[in-house]
Amino acid sequence: MERATHIYRIAERWNSFLATRERGRRVREDVEDQLARLEPGQTLALDFTDVEGITVSFGDELVAKLIIDRAAGSFIDRGLVLEGANEDVHETLETVLARRKVSGVNLGVDGEPEVLGEKRWLPETLKVALDLRSFSAVELGERLGLTPQAANNRLRGLVATGAVVREQMIPEGGGKEFGYRVAVPAYA
Amino acid sequence: MTVSTKSIKTQNTQYISVPPRYAADFLHAALIAVDGSQEEVELMASGLRFLRPLDLCALRALVDHAAEWAKRVHLECPSDASVHRYLERMDLYENLPANVTLSRERPRIRRYSLGDQLIELERIRSGEDVEVLMDRVDQIAGGQFGNGPLAKAFATAIGAAAENAVMHAESPSGALLAAQRYRTSGLELAVVDRGLGVPATLRRNPAHREGSDLEAVENSLNDGVSSSTEDGRGAGLWELREAVAASGNATLAIAAGRADLSLSWRRNVLARNPSVPAEPISGTWISIRLEG
Numbered sequence: 001m002e003r004a005t006h007i008y009r010i011a012e013r014w015n016s017f018l019a020t021r022e023r024g025r026r027v028r029e030d031v032e033d034q035l036a037r038l039e040p041g042q043t044l045a046l047d048f049t050d051v052e053g054i055t056v057s058f059g060d061e062l063v064a065k066l067i068i069d070r071a072a073g074s075f076i077d078r079g080l081v082l083e084g085a086n087e088d089v090h091e092t093l094e095t096v097l098a099r100r101k102v103s104g105v106n107l108g109v110d111g112e113p114e115v116l117g118e119k120r121w122l123p124e125t126l127k128v129a130l131d132l133r134s135f136s137a138v139e140l141g142e143r144l145g146l147t148p149q150a151a152n153n154r155l156r157g158l159v160a161t162g163a164v165v166r167e168q169m170i171p172e173g174g175g176k177e178f179g180y181r182v183a184v185p186a187y188a
Numbered sequence: 189m190t191v192s193t194k195s196i197k198t199q200n201t202q203y204i205s206v207p208p209r210y211a212a213d214f215l216h217a218a219l220i221a222v223d224g225s226q227e228e229v230e231l232m233a234s235g236l237r238f239l240r241p242l243d244l245c246a247l248r249a250l251v252d253h254a255a256e257w258a259k260r261v262h263l264e265c266p267s268d269a270s271v272h273r274y275l276e277r278m279d280l281y282e283n284l285p286a287n288v289t290l291s292r293e294r295p296r297i298r299r300y301s302l303g304d305q306l307i308e309l310e311r312i313r314s315g316e317d318v319e320v321l322m323d324r325v326d327q328i329a330g331g332q333f334g335n336g337p338l339a340k341a342f343a344t345a346i347g348a349a350a351e352n353a354v355m356h357a358e359s360p361s362g363a364l365l366a367a368q369r370y371r372t373s374g375l376e377l378a379v380v381d382r383g384l385g386v387p388a389t390l391r392r393n394p395a396h397r398e399g400s401d402l403e404a405v406e407n408s409l410n411d412g413v414s415s416s417t418e419d420g421r422g423a424g425l426w427e428l429r430e431a432v433a434a435s436g437n438a439t440l441a442i443a444a445g446r447a448d449l450s451l452s453w454r455r456n457v458l459a460r461n462p463s464v465p466a467e468p469i470s471g472t473w474i475s476i477r478l479e480g
């Protein structure tokens with residue numbers, strides 16, 4: 001399976017200052033269309049390079065709703081990360097996600113991921129996931145000293161951010177099991 | 189500001205005298221006075237000497253309103269040729285309703301591109317109109333202010349105010365928007381709609397049903413306060429306020445229903461100036477001044 005990262009360059013496709021819910025909805029629909037074209041396991045990077053500013057309404061309709069839809073199970077077998085945000089856009093993305101009490105993962109200029117929005121236990125869990133790269137809920141739980149149930153709860157949140165994808169595995173004894181893999185480009 | 193003006197009804201004609209300056213302060217009441225009981229409305233604007241973007245939007249809103257409610261509307265154009273030309277340059281005479289006549293011919297003017305200094309009177313009816321406008325605003329803001337907080341305030345203000353008018357106001361003719369950059373006093377922007385107004389719109393949400401119009405307008409500037417009960421809504425007017433406040437010395441004024449609220453920031457100190465207008469204001473009138 002190809003672990004490619006596809007880059008969605010927002011400024012090239014749309015504009016350098018992005019406002020209004022209507023535009024946010026249109027961009028989100030286009031992003032969802034791109035996500036649908038990806039193979040499972042691939043990652044889409046929402047690239048804000050050359051975007052000078054976004055409004056909260058636009059960001060809510062685009063980024064927050066993409067994350068909320070992931071939490072509900074949409075495209076969780078494909079990765080989604082944010083990158084290229086200037087200071088102003090970065091601050092607005094923080095606000096957008098925090099208002100909704102959800103989280104996203106942004107890549108800094110060095111490619112290192114950071115959690116935006118609601119933090120709680122996510123930075124710690126992401127750090128361990130980056131270390132493991134490909135793992136099960138049990139393995140993550142062991143590393144964090146959590147029960148499998150607690151590890152599963154954390155994984156739901158981590159998968160919603162887009163930094164980790166969920167993959168269906170077929171265990172040796174048969175049945176259904178999920179595995180998890182980091183979708184952050186530098187670690188994938 | 190006290191304005192000397194009058195609105196007199198004689199038989200079937202309503203005569204409305206437009207003051208030379210700060211016309212918007214008076215045009216609130218004039219909109220209410222035109223109520224369908226008159227055959228003809230005569231708008232006497234010959235004395236007009238100076239219009240801010242808010243006055244321009246208000247005057248066109250009154251023309252449109254009068255044209256809907258009366259059989260005939262006659263607009264007495266400014267006697268000052270430069271003001272007459274300015275109204276033409278700002279598109280006030282553009283696409284007038286069929287029952288509106290002018291006292292003078294429209295002036296012929298050379299249209300130099302002044303896209304970095306002004307936005308002519310623009311009518312916004314849909315989300316798509318807002319998007320098209322935002323594409324222009326993006327160029328204007330960048331050309332005029334670079335990438336600083338003023339550019340963001342300008343673009344955010346236009347996007348939020350225009351979107352608010354389109355999404356919530358249910359105005360019969362959309363919203364009117366205009367902007368002008370002045371050398372001495374900074375950038376002024378106005379958005380006027382003749383819709384339901386912020387207080388009436390906000391009361392659709394059971395959580396915001398109580399309180400005066402003034403409280404409703406103040407409340408609408410807080411994060412998460414919306415006519416919609418959907419999660420995540422209520423960012424627009426809050427963000428408008430935040431963007432204006434972050435731009436430096438600036439003023440944001442919102443008038444709707446029985447509320448007229450002005451917020452001014454000077455050296456990061458906020459001054460509130462709330463008042464209750466004598467007559468309810470039709471729709472929502474937003475004006476912004478960004479001085480930097």
